[in-house]
Amino acid sequence: MRLHWVVNLGIALAQANTTNYVDAIVLAAREAAQAGVRSVWFGQRMDYDSAxxxxxxxxxxxxxxxxxxAIPxxxxxxLLVSAQAQTTxxxxxxxxxLGLAVGSSFAAGAFGVPFDRPITRLREFLTALRELLDTGTADFHGELLTATPPMPTALPGAQPRVPVLVAAMGSQSLRVTGELADGTLPYLAGPKTLGEHIVPAITKASSTPPRIVAFVPAVVxxxxxxxxxxxxxxLSFYDQVPSYTRVIELEGATRAADLAVIGDExxxxxQIRRYFEAGATEVVLTSTDLAGPEDQRRTWKLLGELGSGISTN
Structure with a gap:
């Protein structure tokens, strides 16, 4: 097979076994960029701030x-997320x-707050955030959130307006995301689920074509x-999370690991092509470290070649 196509590709970047995480991430990002990778993404954890x-x-x-x-x-x-995003x-x-997520009872428990009415919270959060980013102020009074800054919130240099994406995969969250955000960040949603469920739902709710940034575990x-x-x-953790088990089942798989793309170039x-054919506008590979550092570099090299339109035999 001969490949020759220019696409929007990136990686989710994480490091392990390092004495300084930030230094190690910067070095890995430089290496990825040298391989031709165009974007790097960071999950939100409990030990670093992703923004x-x-x-x-x-x-x-x-x-x-x-x-x-994504940041739950x-x-x-x-107000705080707007300030973080504009600073970045x-x-x-x-x-x-900026990628956001509804969150989970796991995340809520870490803060000691209830995980109740998640779709209402997402709608109110996005409404207030959009007002802050679009106008430099807000006067929002919701059922769960209030945002009334006493001073301007627009930051010089934070242009263009930060794009807001949401890790939405359920029907309700996709509707809210389509109405109030710029696109979605589905993870473990295979091509069938993407094309038959996610893309149609968010597109129907959006006034402009949404970004569909598919996150896919993969390694060469x-x-x-x-x-x-x-x-x-x-990936066994995701087999216990209802929002993920739903999309895994929709794809006809039995566990998260079944959706990992593993093989030669x-x-x-x-498989990357299948995601684009299903409606993805961008593909971000996760878990590229599944087979060790050499194969991770091999994976990044493939992404660089595909993103540059270099032919691969």
């Missing part, structure tokens, strides 16, 4: 787009993409069996 990490990486590696995927809205306020946007000179490797076993270990490239 701050994106700001540092975007500042240090100016050829990269940077994004967060539970336990946070749109100014630091990266307009290369930041010759040792498929070992990588699959590692995928089972790394032709295999991985062909």
């Amino acid at each position: 701050a990490l994106a700001a540092i990486v975007g500042r240090e590696v100016p050829q990269l787009q940077v994004g967060t995927s 809205v539970v336990g946070r306020h749109p 946007q100014a630091a990266t000179h307009g290369r930041y993409h 490797t010759a040792d498929v069996e070992a990588a699959r076993a590692e995928a089972v270990r790394q 032709e295999t991985v490239a062909a």
Whole structure:
């Protein structure tokens, strides 16, 4: 098979076993950029702030787009998230993409707050955030949130307006996301689920074509069996989360690891193509470390080649 197509591709970047996480991430981001990767994304964890990490990486590696995927809205306020996002946007000179998530009882429990009425909270959060980013102020009074800043909130240099994406996959969250955000960040939603459920639902709710940034666990490797076993270990957490088990079942799979794309360059490239054919506007590969550092670099090299339109035989 001969591949020759230019696409929007990125990676979700994480590091392990390091003495300074930020330093290690910057070095890895530089290596990814040298391989031709166009964007790097950071999940929100309990040990670092993803928007701050994106700001540092975007500042240090100016050829990269940077994004967060995804900051839960539970336990946070749109005023604070707006300030974080604008600071990162100014630091990266307009290369930041804010990814949000509804959250879960797990995330809410860490803050000691209830996980109740998540769709209402998402709608109110996005409404207030959009007003803050669009106008530089807000006068929002909802049932769960209030945003009435006593001073302007627009930050010089935070242009263009930060794009807002939501990790939405259910019908209600997709409707809210389509109405109030710029697109969605589905994870573990295979091509069938993407094309038959997610893309139609968000497109119907959107006034403009939405961004569909599909996050896909994938690695280029010759040792498929070992990588699959590692995928089972790394992704087993998602087999217990209802929002993920739903999309896994919709795809006809039984566990998250079944959706990991593992194989040689032709295999991985062909599967990436399926996501674009299903309606993805961008694809971000996660878990590229499943088979070790050498195969991770091999995966990044493939993304660089596909993103540059280089032919791969």
